[in-house]
Amino acid sequence: MTTLKASVGSPYARILSIGSALPSRVLDNEYMVQFIDSSDEWIQQRTGIRERRWLAEGETLESLALAAARQAIERAGLQASDVDALLLSTVSHFHQTPALAPKLADELGMVDAAAYDISAACAGFCYALAQAEALVRAGSARHVLVIGAETLSQLTDLHDRGTAFIFADGAGAAIVGPSETNGIGPVVWGSDGSQAGAIWQTADWQSAVADGSWPALGMDGRAVFKWATSFIATATARCLEEAGLTPDDLDVFVPHQANNRITDTLLRYLKLPEKVVVARTIQGLGNNSAASVPIAMDSLLTSGQAKSGQTALLIGFGAGLVYAGQVVTLP
Numbered sequence: 001m002t003t004l005k006a007s008v009g010s011p012y013a014r015i016l017s018i019g020s021a022l023p024s025r026v027l028d029n030e031y032m033v034q035f036i037d038s039s040d041e042w043i044q045q046r047t048g049i050r051e052r053r054w055l056a057e058g059e060t061l062e063s064l065a066l067a068a069a070r071q072a073i074e075r076a077g078l079q080a081s082d083v084d085a086l087l088l089s090t091v092s093h094f095h096q097t098p099a100l101a102p103k104l105a106d107e108l109g110m111v112d113a114a115a116y117d118i119s120a121a122c123a124g125f126c127y128a129l130a131q132a133e134a135l136v137r138a139g140s141a142r143h144v145l146v147i148g149a150e151t152l153s154q155l156t157d158l159h160d161r162g163t164a165f166i167f168a169d170g171a172g173a174a175i176v177g178p179s180e181t182n183g184i185g186p187v188v189w190g191s192d193g194s195q196a197g198a199i200w201q202t203a204d205w206q207s208a209v210a211d212g213s214w215p216a217l218g219m220d221g222r223a224v225f226k227w228a229t230s231f232i233a234t235a236t237a238r239c240l241e242e243a244g245l246t247p248d249d250l251d252v253f254v255p256h257q258a259n260n261r262i263t264d265t266l267l268r269y270l271k272l273p274e275k276v277v278v279a280r281t282i283q284g285l286g287n288n289s290a291a292s293v294p295i296a297m298d299s300l301l302t303s304g305q306a307k308s309g310q311t312a313l314l315i316g317f318g319a320g321l322v323y324a325g326q327v328v329t330l331p
Contacts, residue, residue, distance in 0.1 A: 007138055007140055009135075009136055009137045009138050009142075009178070010136055010137055010139075010177075010178030011137070011179075011180065012137065012178070012180065012181055012182040012183065012184075013132070013133045013136040013176055013177065013178060013179055013182075013183060013184050014176070014179040014181075014183020014328075014329055014331070015129075015174050015176055015184065015328055015330070015331045016075075016076040016078075016143075016174075016176065016177045017072045017073075017075035017076035017174065017175045017331050018072060018075070018172065018173070018174050018297050018298045018301060018331055019067075019068045019069065019070070019072030019073075019074075019075060019172070019173045019294075019298060020071070020170065020171065020172045020173070020291075020294060020295045020298040020299070021063075021064045021065075021067035021068040021071070021170065021171045021172075022053045022064075022169075022170045022171075022285065023053045023054060023055045023056055023059045023064065023151075023169045023170065024053075024056045024059065025053065025054045025055060025056040025059075026051055026052075026053060027051065027052055027053075027054055028040070028050065028051045029043045029044070029049070029050060029051070029165060032164055032165040035158040035159050035164060036158070036160070036164050036165070037161060038161060038165070043165050046259075046261070047166065047259050047260060047261070047282070048259065048261070048263075048280070048282050048283050049165060049166065049282055049283060049286050050283050050284060051283075051284050051285070051286070052167075052168035052284075052285060052286030052287075053168050053169055053170060053285055053286065054153040054168065054169055055151055055153055060151070061092055061093060061100070061149055061150070061151045061171075062103070062104065062107075064149055064151070064169065064170060064171035065088065065090075065100070065104055065147050065149035065171045065173070066104060066107055066108065067171065068149065068171040068172055068173040068291075069086075069108055069145055069147055069171075069173045070108065072173040072174055072175050073108070073145065073175060075175075075331075076143075076175040076177070076331075078175065079109075080108040080109035080110045081110065082142075082143055083110050083113060083143045083145045083175070084113055084114065084141035084142055084143055084144065085113055085114040085115065085140075085141040085143075085144045086101050086104060086105045086108075086110060086114070086115040086116075086144070086145045086147070087115075087116065087128040087131055087132055087144060087145070087146050088100055088101040088104060088115075088116070088117045088118070088128075088148075089117070089118050089119070089120060089125055089127060089128045089146075089147065089148045089149075089290040090119070090124070090148070090149050090150055090290055091121055091124075091150065091155075091289065091290070092149075092150050092151045092152055092154060092155060093117060094154075094205075096205075099115070099117040100117055101115035101117050104147070108145075110145075114140075114141065120316075120318075120320065120322050120324070121199070121289060121318035121319035121320055121322060122258065122290060122292065122316050122317060122318025122319070123189070123256070123290075123316035123317055123318055123322045123323050123324040124148055124289070124290030124316065125146065125148035125174075125291070125292075125293045125316055126189070126293060126314055126315070126316040126324035126325055126326060127316075127322075127324045128146045128147075128148070129174065129176065129184065129187075129314075129326065129328075130184075130187035130189065130326065132174075132176040133176060133184040133187075136176055136177060136178055142177065142178060143175055143177045144175070144176045144177075145173060145174075145175055146173065146174045146176060146294075147172070147173045148171065148172050148288075148289075148290035148291040148292075148293065148294050149170070149171035149290065150168075150169060150170065150171075150288055150289040150291050151169045152167035152168060152169060152287070152288075152289055153167065153168065155167070155201070155215065155216050155217045156216060156217065157202070157216035157218075160216065160218070162219055162221055163216075163217055163219050166219075166286060166287050167217060167286060167289070168285055168286030168287055168288050169288065169291075170285060170291040170292075170295050171295075172288075172291045172292075172293065172294025172295040172296075172297070172298060174294055174331075183328060183329040184326060184328050184329075185239070185242060185243035185245075185326045185327035185328065186242040186243065186326065187325070188235055188239045188242055188323075188324070188325050188326065189322075189323060190322070190323060190324075191320050191321065191322045191323070192227075192320070192321045192322075193320065193321075195223065195227060196319075196320065196321070197220070198219065198220045198223040198224050198227065198319075199218070199219045199224060199318060199319035199320075199321070200217070200218050200219075200319070201216070201217060201218075202215045202218050203215040224258075224321075225259070225261070225262065227317075227321060228258065228259075228262045228265075228266075228317055229266070232262075232266070232315065232317045233265065233269040233270070234269075235315070235317075235323055235325060236255070236266055236269075236270060236313070236315045236325055237269065237270060239313055239314075239325040239326055239327055240270075240313060242326075242327075243326070243327035245327060247270055247273060247276075248273055249311060250272060250273075250276050250313055250327075251275075251276065251277065251306070251307075251310035251311050251312065252277045252278075252279075252300060252310055252311070252312035252313070252330065253266075253267070253270075253272060253276050253277070253278045253279065253312070253313050254279045254293055254297055254300070254312055254313065254314045254315075255278075255279065255314075255315050256292050256293060256315060256316040256317055256318065257279065257281050257282035257285070257286075257287055257288065257292040257293075257295075257296060258282070258287055258292075258318070259282070259287075260280065260282060260283070263278065263282075266315075277300060277305050277306050279296035279297070279299070279300055281295060281299050289318065292316075293314050293315075297312065297314075301330060301331075306330055307330070308331060309329060309330065310329070310330045311327060311329060311330075312327065312328050312329075312330050313327050314327070314328060
């Protein structure tokens, strides 16, 4: 019987750097309530959102993803040619094929790199991070670029009172590389397709083309809130357990920026000590879907609220319904 060679990678992996990019157009709640029966006070009470970032003229999903990626590569002290694979999480690339990831790899100057898109909505960055960690440890890649990028303003119905003020644009990126000590804990992930109708696209592309419409995102807010504050709360606690940690071991909590009330509920369930720094970028940036976790990490690090070497719990959850989370050491 022929014996096959096996690839051999690093004993562990870690996040080497984080980067992010935001569009320049800032829209406050007063702008949004022109189109819906609501108010700035109501939006802030229900979600915590004061402002959000949307694409301005000349800005695209691709330009945001490239800016975040270049920042992450530079901060890691690497050249693009040092990066072996690119994983892009997005639900707002409107071409069925080719994927956007190979084009980004070429634009960045990555040489013959593996590159592919994944669609896991707001859990996408944590999904991709788990895959990147596995690639490095398996020896399939030495350095992996993980990008979460979204332009959900292009899928927002300004007249939908349940979603118009929630979704936003942005990109976040991370370089994952080899390490002699573990910097990325076991992933806790899964899905519940029985609740696929809780967050949806209002029309498939074939139907949209046929009737000349443009699809938008729809959401059953109550169903998502119930799921996030019950099932996701227990999944988040499992991330700590799988990493062999207790709440007292944690320095930073970076939940998907979906709703401040969801974050508050998760905090109560986890019983995190007051010393834990909690990401709240939703207040000024809205819900960036797959980009929200890396953007929030970068915001905490660049502002000095979080520091390199600290232990952070990440959790993403969204359409599918899908979820993923892990504990990491901040770069």
